[in-house]
Amino acid sequence: MRPAVKSPRTARSVPAAALAVFGWLVPGGGYLLIGRKRQFALFLLLVSTAFAAGLALHGGNLWPQPDELQGLDGFTTLLAQAGGLVKGLAGGPYLLARLFDYSQGFLQGRLHEYGTMLLVMAGLLNLLALADSWELRKAER
Amino acid sequence: MSHVTFTLLMALLISGAVALPGDRSGRERVYSAAYTFLVCVASIVGGGWLMYLVHG
Secondary structure (H helix, E strand, C coil), X not given: CCCCCCCCCCHHHCCHHHHHHHHHHCCCHHHHHCCCHHHHHXXXXXXXHHHHHHXXXXXXXXXXXXXXXXXXXXXXXXXXXXXXXXXXXXXXXXXXXXXXXXXXXXXXXXXXXXXXXXXXXXXXXXXXXXXXXXXXXXXXX | XXXXXXXXXHHHHHHHHHHCCCCCCHHHHHHHHHHHHHHHHHHHHHHHHHXXXXXX
16 A cells, blocks of 8 residues: 655646636735745735835826727727726735725826836736746646 | 836836746846846837937
């Protein structure tokens, strides 16, 4: 009879759905689930810092309203909407900001643009971490 | 903060972030970050000149 060996938590034991949800909610969380703590810590720091700086600069986090899109061509409208969607990819920080009633539409001004750009960047970085942890999970199986 | 400073800061952020994913050694990550940063700076300068030539 073979002895029962308690295997460590490996990438194989992480369900894809859990990785997707946790990786979205906690910035870089996908790395934590597959046991890559250093990458998790770095992405958590990067995404949270970018998001916090975006909030500090009053970046817009709301879906663009029709009056804000007035006068824009189709492609620019699409970009503005994509930007609105991408901010949500930051996951936990985005939900926390909404929970604490941070709601900022698009404002004219350089600092607000910087803030909005940082919020978009935070979402994209979290997406990068999620995609990479997904790929690493597949590679380690 | 000027647009150029902010753009360079973003390039630095992106370069650092892009070097983090995957299974690579520390040295490879540093090379990757430096390469991405240089490409970003070249694109910023090239794009800036292009806009200057198009718009004046």
